[in-house]
Amino acid sequence: MFPVESLSAFRVFADHLNFTRAAEELHISQPALHVKVRKLAEAVGRPLYLRTGNHLVLTADGERLARFARDRERQLTEFLGELTGTHAAEPLVLAAGQGAYLYLLGDVIAAERQDLRLVTASRPETLARVRDGRAHVGVAVLDAVPTDLECVLLAAYPQTLVVRADHRLARRRRLRVRDLDGLELIVPPAPRPLRVLLERWLHGVDWRVAVEAEGWPLLLHFVGLGVGAAVVNGCVRTKHVQLPIVDLPDVPYYAIHRRPDDPRVARLVGAMVAAVPQTT
Template sequence: MELGRLSTDALASFAVFADHLSFTRAAEELHISQPALHVKVRKLSEILGVPLYTRHGRRLALTPAGERVARFARDLDARVSAFLSDVRGAAPARVPALAAGEGAYLYLLGGVVRPGIRLINGDRARTLAAVRTGRADLGVSVLDVMPTDLEAVLLAAYPQVLVMPADHPLAGEPDLTLADLAGASLVAPPPTGPHRVALERALRAAAVPWTLAVEAEGWPLALHFVSLGIGLAVVNGCVIPPPGLVTREIIDLPAVSYHAVHHPSRADDPMVTGLLSEIRTALRNAPCTSRPPSTSTPAPRPSGSS
């Protein structure tokens, strides 16, 4: 079938490529050769007159036009599927899709994860890309800058806390300031991550000396290192420490705000509103005691884990 010169087969193939950002993996899923997929994507780009992806070394990324094309392709596929289901008298097969990072799934969305929801795991950039391309109906992430092309809904705001063994001297304090971290050996994220950048900036501004104990990607590994006595860690307040560890709020660090994001055209879509309703219910029932009411206005947030 052709929409003018626009092939629906090429659109569907591009949507798979947009999922993987890899010609190798996309071609395998489509059961075609890589050269054949290259041809489909190149011809689609030529017909539209815009580049659909860029290459940065070995990494591929969609252009804004590529994101729009992928979203259009998925929307078209969903409409065709719904039409065929209606004609055949069958129930629609589509399920809601949620994108979020490791930290959000582990500490924020546990009450939402269930069969019947397609889960997409990725960092902040991949979560936003999944929403922009239509791969995900809703994304959840820590945001410091609100995306101008997506609708962002505040879910909850959390303080930043220091995680330490229960017998650590600072565990006797009701709350802490950055000055209390002077001389601390910290388990920190890699240096390019937003949480590490903001934490270093805050410590430097407060003239607080510290040392790096070890770099850890993700809160679970950071907590593991703290449990082993390697060092202390600054994490988001929604993180529930394992037995033997405690958290204390660092009152002069800004709060961490988690947002749900969706495409503006999907504001009234049941797939979006249903997921949002489930997430809000789960947050109200969450065991985390350090969570302020989600209706509060959080402080500007330059750090945190997705």
């Protein structure tokens, strides 16, 4: 018989991927937790996690079971809340990166803050959290739209070059990649995604690294100090001169979720579509 009573324990283990922390949260012993996870694996007939070095990772079957356990807990909570009228709905979990929080989602968060729990995550982490149920909605830049998730385009922005007002390019209205020839650029460290893309896009252009920096705010700070120029997404707001690079691809931001039938998720995504600026 399938040990249904062990699903909640496995969900906690999947959240931590650490038996010590999961057992502490569940207020049971580590051996007892090991037994619960082992019985689930025996019932499924496949391993649910693997050890890689000093870390534990879920197998594909473990991820599916963790997703099922989270969905089951959420459905039970919602059902009991509707039945008794005493349990408040859990907050919606929103996962997004630093740039989305800084430049896209401020109005939405201010309006919905009482119903949201925010998680800062990279693009791969955001997709993983939405897939396994740890986040209700994610916001991320997608080069390719995954077929297993609901993806709603929020906006697409040009790539732009940010320079000080005294820079030789500051009077231009728009640029092409060839116009970046000879520039000193402030760039993210390798192998950050933008650095990889810049090296691909600017192949054949003579440019040099002025300084490596993480995050749009620090890149813009160095621009203001006169260290160099920086290529940033067009959603970024700055007091400096910002010039679109017309022959680089636009940057599309999507709202990502798994539950199109959830009215709260649909309302949050709708609020994002209405609030996210289409141009800057």
